[in-house]
Amino acid sequence: MSGQSLLVPGELSPTRSVPGNIRRPEYVGKPAPTPYKGPEVQSAETVEAMRRAGRIAARAMEEAAKLIAPGVTTDELDRVAHEYMCDHGAYPSTLGYRGFPKSLCASVNEVICHGIPDSTVLRDGDIVNLDVTAYIGGVHGDNNATYLCGEVDEESRLLVERTREALNRAIKAVRPGRQVNIIGRVIESYAKRFGYGVVRDFTGHGINTSFHSGLIIPHYDSPHATTVMEPGMTFTIEPMLTLGTHEYDMWDDGWTVVTKDRKRTAQFEHTLVVTESGADILTLP
Numbered sequence: 174m175s176g177q178s179l180l181v182p183g184e185l186s187p188t189r190s191v192p193g194n195i196r197r198p199e200y201v202g203k204p205a206p207t208p209y210k211g212p213e214v215q216s217a218e219t220v221e222a223m224r225r226a227g228r229i230a231a232r233a234m235e236e237a238a239k240l241i242a243p244g245v246t247t248d249e250l251d252r253v254a255h256e257y258m259c260d261h262g263a264y265p266s267t268l269g270y271r272g273f274p275k276s277l278c279a280s281v282n283e284v285i286c287h288g289i290p291d292s293t294v295l296r297d298g299d300i301v302n303l304d305v306t307a308y309i310g311g312v313h314g315d316n317n318a319t320y321l322c323g324e325v326d327e328e329s330r331l332l333v334e335r336t337r338e339a340l341n342r343a344i345k346a347v348r349p350g351r352q353v354n355i356i357g358r359v360i361e362s363y364a365k366r367f368g369y370g371v372v373r374d375f376t377g378h379g380i381n382t383s384f385h386s387g388l389i390i391p392h393y394d395s396p397h398a399t400t401v402m403e404p405g406m407t408f409t410i411e412p413m414l415t416l417g418t419h420e421y422d423m424w425d426d427g428w429t430v431v432t433k434d435r436k437r438t439a440q441f442e443h444t445l446v447v448t449e450s451g452a453d454i455l456t457l458p
Contacts, residue, residue: 227314411442
């Protein structure tokens with residue numbers, strides 16, 4: 174694995190503004206969102222609205238990813254995604270969610286998730302996960318992917334490739350009538366082939382008009398994940414695989430989650446809807 178030094182927090186830029194005509198999620202300006210009380214199965218109209226939100230989120234992530242190169246700051250990636258979403262009438266869902274200060278999560282190397290974009294400069298050989306969620310039409314679309322920065326070592330490259338494959342396999346396992354633990358079973362069994370850790374305490378989630386509905390989608394085979402999938406159910410699958418332990422530490426910012434052994438980690442995510450025959454991905458560009 175790359176012998177690069179570990180990450181340290183950088184400096185935050187001022188909070189980016191969102192045009193006043195763009196609808197805000199209800200949680201903006203509040204310490205926490207209102208708990209979701211609605212159904213996990215969504216109407217066809219809601220699903221189509223989520224597809225629109227998901228497409229914007231996917232394209233915003235693609236635009237930001239085009240800039241990934243040695244010497245670029247994670248804050249610059251945030252700026253590009255923020256401007257893309259605002260230019261397309263969407264609110265960046267993470268901005269102001271439980272106080273999160275930026276419009277995407279940028280998680281580099283040993284950061285599992287929820288990295289805050291700042292003055293951190295990407296280095297040759299880094300891997301960086303971008304997690305982008307857009308809110309438009311009263312619904313959210315959430316996706317993420319891990320990208321290579323410059324010349325990346327083989328161990329890290331394979332981790333990224335295999336984490337993407339873990340997500341693909343998990344999506345193929347979605348079927349009405351199955352319990353959601355099949356998703357984690359597929360991910361965990363695949364990850365074990367390579368000796369990877371599977372993060373347990375950060376999961377996929379129900380999503381719709383709520384950013385996080387309360388439905389939990391574990392990425393390991395949990396005996397407690399007995400919710401049965403139904404057509405119209407919407408949620409994310411977002412496996413986080415590590416080169417070592419699944420255990421973690423959190424920075425003092427209350428957001429940035431790093432592997433306890435500081436080994437590298439990768440993640441991929443789509444928002445999807447359960448169909449009569451499987452799953453339909455809603456976060457395609």
